Amino acid sequence: MANKPGWAGPALAGLLGASALAAACGANAQALTDEAVVRGMNVWKNVGNCARCHAWNGLGNRVEEEEGRGLKSQAPPLVKTALDAPAIDETVRCGRPGSVMPRHDERAWKDFKCFGLGEADIGKDAPDRAPRSLSDQQVKDVVAYIIAFYKSGEMTYDKCVAYYGGPTRTCDSYKK
Numbered sequence: 469m470a471n472k473p474g475w476a477g478p479a480l481a482g483l484l485g486a487s488a489l490a491a492a493c494g495a496n497a498q499a500l501t502d503e504a505v506v507r508g509m510n511v512w513k514n515v516g517n518c519a520r521c522h523a524w525n526g527l528g529n530r531v532e533e534e535e536g537r538g539l540k541s542q543a544p545p546l547v548k549t550a551l552d553a554p555a556i557d558e559t560v561r562c563g564r565p566g567s568v569m570p571r572h573d574e575r576a577w578k579d580f581k582c583f584g585l586g587e588a589d590i591g592k593d594a595p596d597r598a599p600r601s602l603s604d605q606q607v608k609d610v611v612a613y614i615i616a617f618y619k620s621g622e623m624t625y626d627k628c629v630a631y632y633g634g635p636t637r638t639c640d641s642y643k644k
């Protein structure tokens with residue numbers, strides 16, 4: 469899917485309005501109308517393709533296998549993550565050794581250490597590079613999105629509609 473910068477902002481704001489989004493996200497309402505969060509949703513969907521493993525709702529219900537090293541892992545539910553923003557940032561940039569979570573920063577492990585380890589320490593166990601690396605801004609934005617959209621708590625019908633830009637059948641199961 470093509471990267472469409474600036475798409476999500478007007479779409480989200482226009483479709484739901486700031487107050488509906490606020491209602492959808494409770495305490496994190498402010499954050500979800502934040503431009504960084506809206507840009508981060510676009511990075512998540514259209515650049516990082518994060519939903520391939522983490523699913524749109526962050527529940528990570530897919531087991532992914534990596535052929536080269538035979539790794540098999542399931543993405544953990546981001547709605548329950550214990551990580552704070554700096555730890556999410558490090559995970560996105562560096563990936564997770566021993567799992568299919570790829571690194572999204574080309575400089576990771578080389579120009580800066582990850583989890584206290586450098587390239588010499590990690591060797592061939594360094595996580596694979598993602599098909600598309602992210603810029604510093606894109607990492608920041610996707611971290612803001614994870615905190616606002618997933619870490620804020622359970623998935624709801626209104627969040628689903630915000631994600632898809634309108635009511636879809638996927639969202640029906642969230643109707644109360």
Ligand code: HEC
Pocket residue numbers: 511512516517518519520521522532541542543544545546548549550551556559560564567568569570572610614
């Ligand atoms: C190929 C599958 C895959 C893709 C693509 C992927 N992830 Fe992951 N991700 C994983 C797996 C598997 C884990 C768990 C790693 C482990 O077992 O430690 C993970 C872990 C994480 C964690 C840590 C969660 C926690 O609570 O420990 C974050 C945050 C995360 N991913 C964000 C992202 C973002 C943002 C993107 C897109 C830019 C992305 N992931 C793309 C598979 C993937």
